[in-house]
Amino acid sequence: MKRVDVVYVLLFDSDEENILMVKNKGSHSSYYTLPGGAVENGETLEEAAIREVNEETGLNVELEGVFAVSEAFFEDRGHHAIFFTFKGRIVDGEIKISFPDEIEEITWMDAKIAERYAYIPTEAKDLINSKSIIPYILRGNVVHKP
Template identity: 65%
Template sequence: MKRVDVTYVLLFDELRENVLMVKNIGENSSYYTLPGGAVEPGETLEEAAIREAKEETGLDVEIGDVFSVSEAFFEDAGHHVVFFVFRGKIKGGEITISMPEEIEEVTWMSIQEAEDYLHITGNAKGLIKRSPSAPYLLRKRTKYSS
């Protein structure tokens, strides 16, 4: 199994009633996710989240604390995926679809509806409205010698 890290950004509207979602074009059907994608080699989680949000929505974002960490095994692809969801703030830009081959729509969605697409289940329902978080700490890059 290959380990794949994926970052997403949880963005609210000004009233904190809606979440920004993107509709991805899938092989069999389209599906909604938060803006985000795979971390590229040499990229930090924060850098990937900011880049992916810009590519998918046209918005400039700032990353805050970690909202959640989850993982899944995709047997068919041979991937063990770890998902890092960050709380974010919109700092500028405007909503545009710059990658129409990947993104079908960028839309604001009610928190309740968004939870269904975010695979928040059981006792975690309502998690988006609460504010649990963990700090994102980036340690400086260092070279280790033996």
């Protein structure tokens, strides 16, 4: 199976009651997710998360840290996906759909409803409204010398 790294960003509204969700156009049906997508070759997780949110929503974000890590096997696609969900905050921008062939809708969704769609491990669902995050640390290019 091919490993695929996927990043998502958990973004709350100013009252911290609603989560920003995107409705993706699928081959068989549409589905909601947090804004995010696949990490491109040569891209860090952080760069991918910031880029994906901007591409999908028109918003610029800062990441506060890692909220959850999960994984799944998509046997029909031959993918082993690792999902890195960051918690972030909106810096600026205006919500807009830049890729209407991929994104059908962008909406603020009640946190309890969003939990049903977001790739958040069951064990972490109680943490969705908490301030719990772990730092994301890019160690850079590491060269091991003998």
